[in-house]
Amino acid sequence: xxxxxxxxxxxxxxxxxxxxxxxxxxxxxxxxxxxxxxxxxxxxxxxxxxxxxxxxxxxxxxxxxxxxxxxxxxxxxxxxxxxxxxxxxxxxxxxxxxxxxxxxxxxxxxxxxx
Amino acid sequence: xxxxxxxxxxxxxxxxxxxxxxxxxxxxxxxxxxxxxxxxxxxxxxxxxxxxxxxxxxxxxxxxxxxxxxxxxxxxxxxxxxxxxxxxxxxxxxxxxxxxxxxxxxxxxxx
Numbered sequence: 622x623x624x625x626x627x628x629x630x631x632x633x634x635x636x637x638x639x640x641x642x643x644x645x646x647x648x649x650x651x652x653x654x655x656x657x658x659x660x661x662x663x664x665x666x667x668x669x670x671x672x673x674x675x676x677x678x679x680x681x682x683x684x685x686x687x688x689x690x691x692x693x694x695x696x697x698x699x700x701x702x703x704x705x706x707x708x709x710x711x712x713x714x715x716x717x718x719x720x721x722x723x724x725x726x727x728x729x730x731x732x733x734x735x
Numbered sequence: 736x737x738x739x740x741x742x743x744x745x746x747x748x749x750x751x752x753x754x755x756x757x758x759x760x761x762x763x764x765x766x767x768x769x770x771x772x773x774x775x776x777x778x779x780x781x782x783x784x785x786x787x788x789x790x791x792x793x794x795x796x797x798x799x800x801x802x803x804x805x806x807x808x809x810x811x812x813x814x815x816x817x818x819x820x821x822x823x824x825x826x827x828x829x830x831x832x833x834x835x836x837x838x839x840x841x842x843x844x845x846x
Contacts, residue, residue, distance in 0.1 A: 652832075654834070656836075661838070662838065663822075663836055663837065663838035663839060664779070664822070664836040666833070666834070669833075671832070677831070709776060711778055711779070713834075717832065722767075723769050723771075723781040723784065723824075724781075724824075724834055725781075726778040726779050726780070727778060728777070728778050729776070729777065729778050731776075
């Protein structure tokens, strides 16, 4: 089954404790992206990756890091989480090689930073 | 001004009604368009792509107007299960290849 898998689905943690949210896709997609979604603000892109070892900042990259060492994985790293990073996070992927290709989303990660 | 704009709603309609949403985009280099559906705090799911000639999928019809830079979604014979937030998505290919999401239009179908 084609899917994007995020882990964990839920996490409550404390300020300053490094955490990683994993994202994996099994569709051999080139393009992967991380979004956060906050009430009234919609989906905002944090980082994206066009392919292995190619990453770039989205609209709200501050406080986040990513890596793309393998095509299937695109982890999101919060080195020193702060309460303003409490949000709902989505990973998404698509095959950029063709036009008109929609993104496939993971189930989301609810992150609470206390 | 946001690059993709939607009326946030909510649109409250009775079952069986026809409802339409518009979404405007400001970048004429936008090339591909989609409607996604998102249920409360769940992942967005593709509802339909939007083609230049317009397209239909059951009770749902999508239209693109490049001259006026908007896309629309029409839902006929609304069902209770259609209650959700509908996100307009635009792919911009000039400069950085990017998916731009609208903030969504909330629909409530009432019994």
